[in-house]
Amino acid sequence: MDNVQLAATAALLAPGTEIVQGRQFVEMSVAPELLLSTASALKENSDTRFDMLVCVTGMDWGKELGVVYHLRSTEHNHMMVLKTKVSDRENPEIDSLCSVWQAANFLEREVYDLVGIKFRGHPDLRRLFLDSTWGYPLRKDYKDDINIVAK
Amino acid sequence: MEFSIYDLTSFTHWIDSSLRASMSPGWAVAVEMIIIGVALLVFYALIGLFLVYAERKVCALMQNRLGPNRVGPGGIFQTVADLVKLLFVELVPIKNADKILFNVAPFIVIIASVMAIGALPFAKGLHAIDLNIGIFYLMAVSSMGVIGVLLAGWSSNNKYSLIGAMRSGAQIVSYELSVGLALVTMVVLAGTMQLSEMIEAQRWGWFIFKGHIPAVTAFVVYIVAGTAETNRGPFDLAEAESELTAGYHTEYSGIKFALFFLAEYINMFIVAAIAATVFLGGWMPLHVFGWDGFNKVMDFIPPFVWFLGKTFGVVFLMMWLKWTFPRLRIDQLLTLEWKYLLPLNIFNLLLMATLVLVGWHW
């Protein structure tokens, strides 16, 4: 299935989402409350069958925080990108996808650790690399005068 | 007596009689015991140092390395240097350790091995004590070391040590059985437990040749079980480096660690020496019935050299096994003993008894 067909199928699966084409992969922006249902729909549907979660990236878009999911279908060998954004920087919360893909467990913990997005329903949400008093270093407003020398 | 030139009996008798002539019998025995004790301790230390060096050289050559080569020619003083270093290393005190047992444990291990080495026949006449239950005594004493290992593991207040010690306990209790049965097989063949008589019985053919298949089987079983009893690879579960860091001696440092280390090598020596005595004729040279010239030449080599040569041959075999095989898991270790070695051993004992009864053993 090429990207155009994939975009059409995905649009049918998750109405009300914004789909961007013409990039490397089909990109789909989902509201945080629709994330879990969209993800499981993408996994269950036999045309898309995204059974592998390749990567979870925490993003800081300035005003908003976001998470980017790279999905792959091992059956059809295609990939797509799922994006979600929250505007609450103080206490951002997104549904955890651990129930859909087990791989999300560690990947979401990493995002929580470095970007500070909390995942609702995550079985074991603890800091992974840093200790609990540390800030969230991958946010753009993170300040560290000692270790980061800006050029 | 064809090898009277090397018979040390008259020499030891001469020391005995001259001592008795110059002092009261009680003092004479005391002086003799001190002489024997000192001689054994010196031998013990030298053998320990040499075996550590030998092991390092052997494994190095197997691994395409050179091994120790800096201290002295060919690195022969490397272990001496290591010993000196270990003497100066700080003895780290362990918090919440059982102080008394922690300090006693290495000595128990050492004492067990010294007691065993005392009863070994090194050459004709060079035999500290010739018990009429020599084999039985050796087996009893050499398994005492495990108490030290268990105490060390328990008193260190370290979970790795405890796991190591418990493994070691399970392992030695099981393998003691195989060692015992393998030796009993040979006792059946020899008809005696006294070491000197056993060696004398091997004058015209070592037991491993005389005993046909059962003796060879017993030898193989003995080597496997003996390796396991000394906690050496591939049965080194008690100190399994990659799992338990260093097992029961994780918390030991300095000379206390050195004692454990030394005891391990001496135990290997003892196991090999027993194997050499019981299966390969001890200090008895290789004789073939009827080949008088050949026997004369063999007799020309001193019995002490024969004994050490055979022992180091077996030691080399054990090193070879260690540096080739990966380690077993604890359940596999016990399976090997209870499901394979023990039935084999009992069957083997039966076979040997039949052979002896039928009279095929000469």
Add this chain to the structure above:
Amino acid sequence: MKSFITYIKGIIEGLISLVKGLSVTGGYFFKPGTTWTQQYPNNRKELKMFDMFKGEVIMPHNEHNEHKCTGCGICEINCPNGSIEIIPASIVNEEGKKQRIIDKHIYHLGMCTFCGLCVKTCPSQALAFGQEFEHAVFDRSKLNKVLNQPGSKLMKGVV
């Protein structure tokens, strides 16, 4: 009966596999001259690194004590760790024009990760990699090196 045969077969195959393993280690033990050990401090004289080996960054000087560094600072910009520092100076050259040269080209070996970007991007090929690899010193400040030799000048013809 069948299980007994497989049991025996398993034992024999296992023993054969063990003997195979012993033959490998034993083979090396009894075959002399298979050691691969390098006697490092003793073979210092014969030990030669490959030409490409990235030991440290050096600035080659010719026999007249001249180097090619113009002090443009591209290496300093390209260095990801800030291990190059250039202190420029200006002189008046023979034509009477002001010219930028280097006073000191400071190289912090302790911070260098040997990525090779300075050597690659230098427009006048003034920098190169040296093969020296014994960098251990007792004082960290000794790792800060000045690459241009004292009294050195810019090579003629280098712009």
Add this chain to the structure above:
Amino acid sequence: MEEAVINVPLEKEEYIINMGPQHPSTHGVLRLVVSLRGEMVQNVEPHIGYVHRGIEKMCENLTYAQIIHLTDRMDYLSAHINNEAVCLAVEKALDIEVSDRVKYIRTILSELTRIQSHQLFWATYGMDLGGLTCFFYGLRDREMILDIFEETCGGRLIVSYNCPGGLMNDIHPNFQKRTKDFIKYFRKTLPEYDRLLTGNVIFRERLKDIGIINREDAIAWGLTGPVGRGSGFSCDVRKHNPYSAYNKVTFKEILYNEGDSLHRYQVRMDEMWESMNIIEQLIDNIPEGPYAAKMKPVIKLPEGEYWQSVETARGELGVYIVSDGNKYPYRVKFRSPNFVNLAPLNKLAAGFKIADLVAINGSLDLVIPDLDR
């Protein structure tokens, strides 16, 4: 506010031991908090972050050419392949086609990297299981590949040989001869590895049916590389999304369906043969051409998002670059294979013994700096 060390509460008769961060079998600074009952592992919790250097954050302050030398320091046993991943992503973003020469050299070096990584795996895995001699045989043969790297790239472990648009310099004239010599030698030596360890009855019994994960679980956990392929999950990026010169060579993707430690090990042993096949197909046909494309001194990626995955020795490395058009990337994310492969450790090891935990952990072949980044 200290967070709990383990997630699952301890039951009666259970106790915790800390494996690591300094432990012989964790190959680095991985800390495993293991709940045990006797020798049986009840629960394993990996604690990581002891070599977290914040590479993703550092990348936000570096240009694309400078990022590459940081990727060496992630999975240092696949240093060249990591470099290649970033370069491929940048080249894809800039729409640059590198010459065939570059592609061939990159592929050969990638496969050499894979072989040396698997050699080190073999060496350390033998050591994990108590067979110490393997370590020296493995390192002895790995030395030859490191010499090839040193002669051509200048570095032995940390090669830094790629740059956006090509290579830092051309290959050394000796490169082809040395590589061919190595392959000739290694084809003779690899069966020795099998005689010493693979066929050994103790070794096979130690690993058989230990740490089983089936294909569905492997996909759900996202396991890639030899770990995934040992479970029958066809996940070779070289096969499915070929990059560099992988579409010009024929090779077999090694797949086993058992999914236990023994077959994860077996995949790596077979992959060494396949890597040698790949190198042999390419080494004599390296075409002439420039070793690097002309690049602007300051590389600016057009605004957008770029993903590139490559197959390192441990699995799929994904590079995700978000650019806002500046010379520095807005965000760089590395999907490191080790990090994902570590996650199911509890699932794999629970119910086995401590010795099996070491065997399972070894069969995942983790490189901790890659996991921590």
